[in-house]
Amino acid sequence: MKLSDVAELIGGELVGDGSIEIANIGKIETAGPDEVTFIANPVYEKFFSGTSAGAVVVSRKFNTGKYKRLDERIIPLIKVDDPYLAFLELLEKFSPKTELQKIGIHETAVIDETAEISIKDVRIGPHCFIGAKAKIGKRVTVLPNAVILAGAEIGDDALIYPNVTIYNGCKIGKRVIIHSGTVIGSDGFGQAKNPDGTFQKIPQKGIVVIADDVEIGSNCSIDRATIGETVINKGVKLDNMIQIAHNVEIGENTVIAAQTGIAGSTKIGKNCMIGGKVGIVGHIEICDGVILTAATNVSKSISKPGVYSGYRAQPQMQELKQEAVIRNLSKKK
Amino acid sequence: MKLSDVAELIGGELVGDGSIEIANIGKIETAGPDEVTFIANPVYEKFFSGTSAGAVVVSRKFNTGKYKRLDERIIPLIKVDDPYLAFLELLEKFSPKTELQKIGIHETAVIDETAEISIKDVRIGPHCFIGAKAKIGKRVTVLPNAVILAGAEIGDDALIYPNVTIYNGCKIGKRVIIHSGTVIGSDGFGQAKNPDGTFQKIPQKGIVVIADDVEIGSNCSIDRATIGETVINKGVKLDNMIQIAHNVEIGENTVIAAQTGIAGSTKIGKNCMIGGKVGIVGHIEICDGVILTAATNVSKSISKPGVYSGYRAQPQMQELKQEAVIRNLSKKK
Amino acid sequence: MKLSDVAELIGGELVGDGSIEIANIGKIETAGPDEVTFIANPVYEKFFSGTSAGAVVVSRKFNTGKYKRLDERIIPLIKVDDPYLAFLELLEKFSPKTELQKIGIHETAVIDETAEISIKDVRIGPHCFIGAKAKIGKRVTVLPNAVILAGAEIGDDALIYPNVTIYNGCKIGKRVIIHSGTVIGSDGFGQAKNPDGTFQKIPQKGIVVIADDVEIGSNCSIDRATIGETVINKGVKLDNMIQIAHNVEIGENTVIAAQTGIAGSTKIGKNCMIGGKVGIVGHIEICDGVILTAATNVSKSISKPGVYSGYRAQPQMQELKQEAVIRNLSKKK
Numbered sequence: 001m002k003l004s005d006v007a008e009l010i011g012g013e014l015v016g017d018g019s020i021e022i023a024n025i026g027k028i029e030t031a032g033p034d035e036v037t038f039i040a041n042p043v044y045e046k047f048f049s050g051t052s053a054g055a056v057v058v059s060r061k062f063n064t065g066k067y068k069r070l071d072e073r074i075i076p077l078i079k080v081d082d083p084y085l086a087f088l089e090l091l092e093k094f095s096p097k098t099e100l101q102k103i104g105i106h107e108t109a110v111i112d113e114t115a116e117i118s119i120k121d122v123r124i125g126p127h128c129f130i131g132a133k134a135k136i137g138k139r140v141t142v143l144p145n146a147v148i149l150a151g152a153e154i155g156d157d158a159l160i161y162p163n164v165t166i167y168n169g170c171k172i173g174k175r176v177i178i179h180s181g182t183v184i185g186s187d188g189f190g191q192a193k194n195p196d197g198t199f200q201k202i203p204q205k206g207i208v209v210i211a212d213d214v215e216i217g218s219n220c221s222i223d224r225a226t227i228g229e230t231v232i233n234k235g236v237k238l239d240n241m242i243q244i245a246h247n248v249e250i251g252e253n254t255v256i257a258a259q260t261g262i263a264g265s266t267k268i269g270k271n272c273m274i275g276g277k278v279g280i281v282g283h284i285e286i287c288d289g290v291i292l293t294a295a296t297n298v299s300k301s302i303s304k305p306g307v308y309s310g311y312r313a314q315p316q317m318q319e320l321k322q323e324a325v326i327r328n329l330s331k332k333k
Numbered sequence: 334m335k336l337s338d339v340a341e342l343i344g345g346e347l348v349g350d351g352s353i354e355i356a357n358i359g360k361i362e363t364a365g366p367d368e369v370t371f372i373a374n375p376v377y378e379k380f381f382s383g384t385s386a387g388a389v390v391v392s393r394k395f396n397t398g399k400y401k402r403l404d405e406r407i408i409p410l411i412k413v414d415d416p417y418l419a420f421l422e423l424l425e426k427f428s429p430k431t432e433l434q435k436i437g438i439h440e441t442a443v444i445d446e447t448a449e450i451s452i453k454d455v456r457i458g459p460h461c462f463i464g465a466k467a468k469i470g471k472r473v474t475v476l477p478n479a480v481i482l483a484g485a486e487i488g489d490d491a492l493i494y495p496n497v498t499i500y501n502g503c504k505i506g507k508r509v510i511i512h513s514g515t516v517i518g519s520d521g522f523g524q525a526k527n528p529d530g531t532f533q534k535i536p537q538k539g540i541v542v543i544a545d546d547v548e549i550g551s552n553c554s555i556d557r558a559t560i561g562e563t564v565i566n567k568g569v570k571l572d573n574m575i576q577i578a579h580n581v582e583i584g585e586n587t588v589i590a591a592q593t594g595i596a597g598s599t600k601i602g603k604n605c606m607i608g609g610k611v612g613i614v615g616h617i618e619i620c621d622g623v624i625l626t627a628a629t630n631v632s633k634s635i636s637k638p639g640v641y642s643g644y645r646a647q648p649q650m651q652e653l654k655q656e657a658v659i660r661n662l663s664k665k666k
Numbered sequence: 667m668k669l670s671d672v673a674e675l676i677g678g679e680l681v682g683d684g685s686i687e688i689a690n691i692g693k694i695e696t697a698g699p700d701e702v703t704f705i706a707n708p709v710y711e712k713f714f715s716g717t718s719a720g721a722v723v724v725s726r727k728f729n730t731g732k733y734k735r736l737d738e739r740i741i742p743l744i745k746v747d748d749p750y751l752a753f754l755e756l757l758e759k760f761s762p763k764t765e766l767q768k769i770g771i772h773e774t775a776v777i778d779e780t781a782e783i784s785i786k787d788v789r790i791g792p793h794c795f796i797g798a799k800a801k802i803g804k805r806v807t808v809l810p811n812a813v814i815l816a817g818a819e820i821g822d823d824a825l826i827y828p829n830v831t832i833y834n835g836c837k838i839g840k841r842v843i844i845h846s847g848t849v850i851g852s853d854g855f856g857q858a859k860n861p862d863g864t865f866q867k868i869p870q871k872g873i874v875v876i877a878d879d880v881e882i883g884s885n886c887s888i889d890r891a892t893i894g895e896t897v898i899n900k901g902v903k904l905d906n907m908i909q910i911a912h913n914v915e916i917g918e919n920t921v922i923a924a925q926t927g928i929a930g931s932t933k934i935g936k937n938c939m940i941g942g943k944v945g946i947v948g949h950i951e952i953c954d955g956v957i958l959t960a961a962t963n964v965s966k967s968i969s970k971p972g973v974y975s976g977y978r979a980q981p982q983m984q985e986l987k988q989e990a991v992i993r994n995l996s997k998k999k
Contacts, residue, residue, distance in 0.1 A: 027894050088858065088868060091893070095871035098816055098834045100797070108776055108793075110441055110459040110477070126776040127441075127460045127793045127811070129477035129495070131433070144776070144795035144813045145460070145829075147477045147495035147513075150431055161852070162795070162813035162831045163478075165495045165513035165551075168431045177867075179852040180813075180831035181885065186494070186512040186551035189572040189590065192421065197586050197604050198568050201510075201548065202421060205428035215867065218831075218852035218887040219514065219907075221551040221573040221591075227424065228360050235864050239855040240887040241552075241909050241927075243574050243591040243609075253863050257855065258887075258909045259927045259945075261574075261592045261609055263627070271863050276909075276927055277945045277963075279592075279610045279628050294929075295945050295963045295977070297610075297628045311628070311644050311977050312656065322663035323978065329662075329995075330988035443774055443792040443810070460774075460793045462810035462828070464766070478793070480810045480828035480846075483764055496811075498828045498846035498884075501764045519827070519845040519884035522905040522923065525754065530919050530937050531901050534843075534881065535754060538761035552847065554884040554906040554924075560757065561693050574885075576907050576924045576942075594907075594925045594942055596960075612925075612943045612961050630943075630961045644961070644977050645989065655996035662995075 003055050006036055007078045009093065010086040012057065016076025020054050025090050028053065040084035051075070057083045057090075101125045101141055109142075112150070131168065152185075155212065167224060173212035179240070181219040184208050188223040188230075188246025188264060202226060204246060211235075217242065217258065239276070251288060336388050339369055340411045342426065343419040345390065349409025353387050358423050361386065373417035384408070390416045390423075434458045434474055445483070464501065485518075488545065500557060506545035512573070514552040517541050521556040521563075521579025521597060535559060537579060544568075550575065550591065572609070584621060669721050672702055673744045675759065676752040678723065682742025686720050691756050694719065706750035717741070723749045723756075767791045767807055778816070797834065818851075821878065833890060839878035845906070847885040850874050854889040854896075854912025854930060868892060870912060877901075883908065883924065905942070917954060 004018030026035035028044055031053035038057035039045055048056065048067040055076040062079065069075060080086045101123040109128040111117060117130070120138040124130070128142050131150035136142070138156040146164045148154065155174035160166070164178050167185030178184070190202030206225025210216070210232045217240035224230060225247045232244070235253040243261035244250070250262075251270035260274055263282030268274070272286060275294035280286070284298070289305030292298065298313040310319040337351030359368035361377055364386035371390035372378055381389065381400040388409040395412065402408060413419045434456040442461040444450060450463065453471035457463070461475050464483035469475070471489040479497045481487065488507035493499070497511050500518030511517065523535030539558025543549070543565045550573035557563060558580045565577070568586040576594035577583070583595075584603035593607055596615030601607070605619060608627035613619070617631070622638030625631065631646045643652040670684030692701035694710055697719035704723035705711055714722065714733040721742040728745065735741060746752045767789040775794040777783060783796070786804035790796070794808050797816035802808070804822040812830045814820065821840035826832070830844050833851030844850065856868030872891025876882070876898045883906035889896060891913045898910070901919040909927035910916070916928075917936035926940055929948030934940070938952060941960035946952070950964070955971030958964065964979040976985040 025893065030894065084858070088866075091869045091871055095869065100815055100834060106776070108441070108774070110439070126795050127478065129459050143815075145478055145496075145793065145811055149433055149476075149495070161833075162815070163496055163811075163829055163847075163849075167494075167513075168433060177853075180833075180849040181496075181514055181552065181847055181887070183496075183513040183551040183573075186573065187510075187548075189550060189570070191548075191570045191588060192417065198546070199570050199586065199588065200421075203424050203428065205424055213864070215853075215857075217855060218849040218889075219552055219574075219847065219885055221514070223551075223573065227358060228363065237855070237857045237865050239909075239911075240849075240852065240889065241574065241885075241907065243572075245572075245591065253865065255857060255865065257929070258911065259592070259925070263590070263609055276929060276947075281609075281627060294947060294965070299627070318663070322659060325663040326659065326988060326992065330984070330991040441774070443772070460811065462792050478811055478829075482766055482809075482828070496829055500827075500846075501766060514829075514847055514885065516829075516846040516884040516906075519906065520843075520881075522883060522903070524881075524903045524921060525750065531879070532903050532919065532921065533754075536757050536761065538757055552885055552907075554847070556884075556906065560691060561696065574907065576905075578905075578924065592925070596923070596942060614942075614960060632960070651996070655992060658996040659992065 003036070003076055003078075006055070006090070010057070010078065010080055010089050012078035012080040012086060013060070014076065014078055016055070016074060018076070020076065022054055023094075025087070025094050026053060028056070036078070036090065038083045038087040038090075040082075040087065057086050059083055101143055106144075118156075125162070137174070149185075161218075167208075170208040170210075170224065172210045173214060173234070175213050176210055177215040179216060179218035179220075182216055183221050184210065184216075185224040186221060188226050190226055190246065206230065206246070208232070211252075214238070220244070233270075245282065257294065336369070336409055336411075339388070339423070343390070343411065343413055343422050345411035345413040345419060346393070347409065347411055349388070349407060351409070353409065355387055356427075358420070358427050359386060361389070369411070369423065371416045371420040371423075373415075373420065390419050392416055434476055439477075451489075458495070470507070482518075494551075500541075503541040503543070503557065505543045506547060506567070508546050509543055510548040512549060512551035512553075515549050516554050517543065517549075518557040519554055521559050523559055523579065539563065539580070541565070544585075547571070553577070566603075578615065590627065669702070669742055669744075672721070672756070676723070676744065676746055676755050678744035678746040678752060679726070680742065680744055682721070682740060684742070686742065688720055689760075691753070691760050692719060694722070702744070702756065704749045704753040704756075706748075706753065723752050725749050767809055772810075784822075791828070803840070815851075827884075833874075836874040836876070836890065838876045839880060839900070841879050842876055843881040845882060845884035845886075848882055849887050850876065850882075851890040852887055854892050856892055856912065872896065872913070874898070877918075880904070886910070899936075911948065923960065 007014040023034040028037040028047040031037040036055045037053040105124040106126045108126045111130045112132040115130045115134045117136045118138045123141040125144035129147045135153040142160045143162040148166045149168040151169040158176045161180040170185040185208045187204040191199035208230045211234040216238045220242045222244040223246045231249040233252045237255045239258040245264040247265040250268045254272040256274040257276035260278040262280045269288035273291045277295045279297045284301040291307040293309035307316040309316045340347040356367040361370040361380040364370040369388045370386040393412045438457040439459045441459045444463045445465040448463045448467045450469045451471045456474040458477035462480045468486040475493045476495040481499045482501040484502040486504045491509045494513040503518040518541045520537040524532035541563045544567040549571045553575045555577040556579045564582040566585045570588045572591040578597040580598040583601045587605040589607040590609035593611040595613045602621035606624045610628045612630045617634040624640040626642035640649040642649045673680040689700040694703040694713040697703040702721045703719040771790040772792045774792045777796045778798040781796045781800045783802045784804045789807040791810035795813045801819040808826045809828045814832045815834040817835040824842045827846040836851040851874045853870040857865035874896045877900040882904045886908045888910040889912045897915040899918045903921045905924040911930040913931040916934045920938040922940040923942035926944040928946045935954035939957045943961045945963045950967040957973040959975035973982040975982045
């Protein structure tokens with residue numbers, strides 16, 4: 001594709017020679033002469049002088065004069081309003097999706113005869129299992145060795161990666177993506193203590209409901225409710241190795257980074273941003289719009305939006321002040 | 334089922350109209366007119382005034398007069414000694430177990446010809462693998478895509494969920510439940526440093542022994558011993574994503590919440606309660622009856638029962654006092 | 667095997683009766699009369715007086731006189747320079763490897779017709795899947811139910827345990843070992859916020875490259891790069907449940923203990939030793955030779971080798987001093 005076509009594709013202003021051939025996109029540090037790269041974050045401007053890329057997508061405000069090219073080559077630019085969004089478009093354009101599974105049901109997949117599989121462009125891979133009365137929507141992809149137990153439902157256009165397990169009765173929304181190793185609907189951790197110190201299992205009879213447009217990373221565990229539902233609302237995005245206990249509810253468009261754990265019956269609001277390795281105890285409520293920095297532990301409800309952090313969560317400003325006081329104190333001694 | 338029959342089933346005293354039909358159980362916040370709910374925890378008494386449930390199971394001490402019903406309906410009660418235990422009985426009654434796998438060995442399962450499978454009511458699902466000389470006890474259920482390697486042994490009535498992996502030679506007791514994604518017997522993390530900075534793998538030749546009545550959540554890892562055994566004793570209950578390193582031993586009836594990790598050769602006593610996200614270093618001993626609150630890190634042996642907490646574990650009272658001193662200090666400045 | 671043969675095998679000096687028969691190796695606490703044990707760590711010397719082992723491998727400096735045998739039996743010794751290395755040799759000798767998979771491709775494995783499988787001693791187990799254009803090297807073992815998606819490459823002598831998932835295009839080096847439940851190449855956690863608060867998935871078009879001689883424990887997640895590569899360099903050893911985000915790079919011979927997480931684009935140096943449950947934020951750099959103790963959280967780049975620890979990483983000496991000051995402070999009040 002000619003550079004001038006690239007510029008047109010992303011609606012940018014071409015400055016320089018539009019006739020060069022672009023074969024791919026690349027990172028500014030490593031891109032070659034037939035690759036286009038971009039600068040969205042000013043931190044990366046320092047690489048401008050030395051990049052070997054064929055062209056650079058930059059913000060309209062980007063000041064070329066500031067950076068002298070080391071090889072004195074005049075590098076073509078494409079100026080756009082938002083270089084990052086432009087980059088996303090090019091990413092899709094130059095990296096077509098690998099087709100991981102052909103349309104149809106692989107002959108080695110085992111599908112219970114009472115399961116309802118949409119006839120519309122479904123892809124079910126080798127060695128998958130679909131249990132009794134499970135329902136699989138239109139254009140769903142289930143990759144090799146995934147297991148969907150009895151009565152589970154998968155919405156249209158969902159994508160289930162290999163070795164995922166979805167327990168009986170759980171409901172997965174439309175366009176949901178679930179990465180490998182993730183388990184949806186394992187039993188909540190309910191154990192009632194007997195007088196002799198042993199424990200009796202509390203049956204976990206509820207389900208998990210994952211709403212539309214949720215993405216769940218690899219090796220997550222989302223437990224089924226004791227009764228009722230564990231709920232992951234619309235547009236929630238979960239990173240890898242996240243533990244969601246029974247009867248938890250997570251509000252719309254909340255994003256959670258890796259290795260975070262949320263204990264039973266806790267309710268998280270909408271539009272929260274939760275860092276990695278955060279721990280949240282059970283039976284509390286976090287309101288909408290809360291930001292928890294990485295490794296924060298929350299043991300009480302939070303009712304005001306804002307940023308919280310610390311081994312025992314506090315408003316971030318307060319916690320950083322406390323940290324500074326402690327550090328000063330130990331310097332004095 | 335008539336409400337009077339429900340009362341009889343749980344040995345409770347019916348107060349009100351026993352002729353109404355009960356179809357299910359429900360949470361007090363959401364139960365409908367054909368559902369029975371319960372109040373075990375006083376925190377939920379506040380919902381009594383507004384619940385739409387057909388009836389409520391309460392403690393014999395429950396004081397109805399204290400809560401005025403919003404709709405002035407006189408709601409039938411069933412009075413029992415322990416509402417929670419009564420609820421567990423109803424949970425079983427109204428939510429019959431889904432049969433996830435029929436009796437027999439699915440035709441797509443691969444069973445080594447030297448494996449010993451009990452002929453008594455075993456269920457082995459599609460695409461399972463049972464290796465050479467493995468032994469499977471009576472009434473064991475192995476769900477789809479679980480893998481049991483050579484020489485492993487599974488005790489009577491055990492339940493192995495989909496996509497579980499049990500490595501060679503590991504021994505699983507009777508009535509053990511293992512949830513999806515869990516790995517039993519992966520190699521312990523043993524690496525000997527060579528003079529040139531590279532590492533040489535220390536062969537891990539031991540096994541994992543899981544005693545009777547243990548339940549293990551999803552996505553846990555329990556490593557095999559270097560030599561000898563990693564031991565999970567009788568009645569231990571593990572939540573999800575728990576890491577148990579090589580040669581660890583966990584005492585009877587100890588319960589551990591999600592995302593906790595225990596490093597190599599550490600010994601945990603009986604009847605301990607270990608919160609979520611706890612970290613315990615290797616080569617130490619925790620005595621019987623220790624409680625570790627969530628996110629506690631333990632780096633030294635604990636020889637007295639009691640509650641411990643903190644980024645560096647201390648007796649909880651001491652740790653909370655320390656926390657208070659720090660918070661005051663930073664307020665003054 | 668006679669004890670004198672054992673001594674010869676490990677090049678040690680026999681002190682005592684070499685005619686006894688040795689059938690196995692054992693731990694000093696539990697070894698029986700036909701087993702040889704060892705003392706490498708002085709902590710275990712206390713067991714010398716009471717061990718029932720047939721013989722003990724000890725350091726040449728070991729002072730027998732110091733420990734009186736309880737049963738007055740004169741226990742044969744084998745004196746060597748490094749008892750631990752000698753033990754490793756015996757471990758291999760007495761515990762031959764279990765053959766987990768026969769040479770050849772199991773008839774239930776599904777191999778895409780365009781995949782390139784070496785004809786040299788490859789072992790591919792039941793219910794495995796190998797996708798289009800994937801490449802499998804010489805003497806590779808892929809155990810039951812592992813999934814290798816399109817275009818992935820596995821180097822010679824690699825060992826892939828059951829239920830591992832390797833996503834499309836990822837490259838695995840020679841002699842790499844990957845334990846069960848681990849996921850290589852799941853999508854990096856890239857979500858761009860839309861003006862309405864919803865998130866748009868940033869396509870993850872890069873791959874993961876695992877260099878030669880890497881070992882990865884069970885239930886780890888290593889995400890693919892957005893563009894370019896997530897890189898695990900030669901000789902890196904990862905324990906279980908480790909989260910490696912997109913575009914991370916880990917230097918040669920670095921070892922990382924369980925439940926540690928490293929956020930996106932962070933670069934870790936060579937020869938680092940990272941404890942369990944460590945958290946490292948994204949977009950920072952840790953230089954060569956850094957040691958992070960267990961449960962440390964790192965939020966800034968580290969440019970000097972040394973030991974760091976704490977809820978917010980500091981040089982360890984400084985952090986321990988701070989801890990001591992705090993503990994004193996709360997005792998006074």
